[in-house]
Amino acid sequence: MTKTIRVAAVQAEPVWLDIEGTTAKTINLIEEAAAGGAELIAFPETWIPGYPVFLWSYPVYQQAEFVARYHANSVTLDGASMDRIREAARDNAITVVIGFSEKDAGSLYMAQAVIGPEGQILQHRRKLKPTHAERTLFGESDGSGLKVIDTPLGRLGALNCFEHVQPLTKYAMYSQNEQIHVAGWPCLGILGKLPALSPESIMAATQTYALEGSTFVIAATQIMSDEGARVFPGPDGGPCPVYTGGGGFARIYGPDSGIITEAMDPTQEGLVYADLDLSLIDLAKNVLDPAGHYARTDVTRLVFDDRPKQAVLRPHQVNEEIFSPLPEAQVEDEPVSSV
Template sequence: MPDTYRVAAVQAEPVWLDVDAGVDKTIALIEEAAAAGAALVAFPETWLPGYPIFLWLGPVAGQMPYVARYHANSLTVDGRHLAAIRKAARRNDITVALGYSEKDHGTLYMTQTVIGPDGEVLLHRRKLKPTHVERSLFGESDGSHLKVVDTHLGRLGALNCWEHLQSLTKYAMFTQHEQIHIASWPAFGLYKGIAPALGAEANMAVTQTYALEGGCFVVTATQVISDAGIEVFASTDEQRALVTAGSGCSRVYGPDSSLLSKPLDEHEEGLVLADIDLALIDLAKNAADPAGHYARPDVARLLLNTRPSALVVTPEQGSTPLFPALEEVSEELVS
């Protein structure tokens, strides 16, 4: 496992509601990150087919024209779109942390899949609890999705958006000794001047705090929305007033909370790059390790249920993989 390597966080606008074009853009960004020497590239929350901004712009009746399109442009774990991205990861010898809307029959999930440089899936997880109006479109997952995995780059985990506000969720990750954390966010252009909690300042503070509390590197990927993107979802002046163009804010933070990357302008698309050294984690945790010497388990402990929540359990099933379709696709991948 290398101690030092380069990471890349995407700051870009999705191809809204067009999964085919979105996958093409994803592969182009993977190739760009690899050419820049990155060993890891991270994408924003629901990068494919773009964050569903329409959920925040009016009543449910007005959202209906978008719902079927969003389902149709969401990925399946055994589909050709994810397979193409896995092949791109292997072709470019790079680890890819992809955020997307996952379609599992009639339900969508806010998913993060981490793909290794050999094209194999290292981590597949779904957002534990969609936030506010997101619950009208997405389902929720269970404790089996709060997982940190061993990779050739170190112990890696991922969370989406306001999962970074959940203290117990964060602690479940910290206790698994996470070294590299993927923080996937949408654009921060919703309700500017109305709801500061949805803005970049508040949510970057939360992300930076995650790095400090967890003593880990945090690779933060965000979306950008243009005036043309706003027009995809906003059809009235009242709706347009609720979304501000730009609002990209991708960052890389060190385990002492330091900013390691050079920020892009909020309207600019590109990659935020940083060189990281895992040895810095030991220095950070020497001062404070909330999941180690700085803990007081005799006073407070976390009860974590990591068992998958199955809808139906039959005795003859025995032990089955959580995502068998991913394992099947792994066998079919070709160069």
């Protein structure tokens, strides 16, 4: 008999700029998912303390108040907020994939953590390249975060937001035989006037990932209420300028790219569930496996450097970090013309 894995995707509003409030809400959602039979719950990008919509709403010189609050309410990997979430994962015997703003000394990163059902951190990664205005607040990562890990549920990976439109980033993930993928997104539609950032385009990118990777994709999104938008008030005290209401598009795609969940209203909070049959991946890859039998390694290949990088090296690290060469691609000698 085929084993199925029950998973849940979050569609909810964070307690904006409030690490304590959002952590408490996180634990409630973990408990709800476990009660619903889920073995894995996926949270959106920068769920704690909410996606920084102020980056898209105001000039940089008007953001200082929000930036200070955002730093103060961001998560440290060894801090109390993460400890409480790990305890909730352990108490409910559930795998948690959570997006958060990570504070590391004076820098912030758009991070994700995979927490196992015993409360252990199985993977910690940071967004490789923050998108557009995000780069004024968040730092970049390196290739060590592009990793698919073995878990009792299957081979699990995660990316944030527009990492899902980076072809080479996606290919690096596909090449690791990913079976379950978490796609963390913010509240969608806040910049609806830009077609590339519309909910339709974003969901198309998410569905494409399922098709190309022949993997189950769990898309988790935030929503924003009118009350939440007023945390970032406009000049007249109304909602922040980019607010459009709602923004929730949580759903789960199968490895053939078909949607396998019922969509909730974009303004509704809750969880969407699906039962995953991993044997369907073999059927999908039999047709299309771009990093396997459908690859053309004689024509195109990806050079993937997954070594962690550090800003400061100690003497014993220098040779290994700087002088260790990447594996060289085989290059055919060019013909030499005779004279």
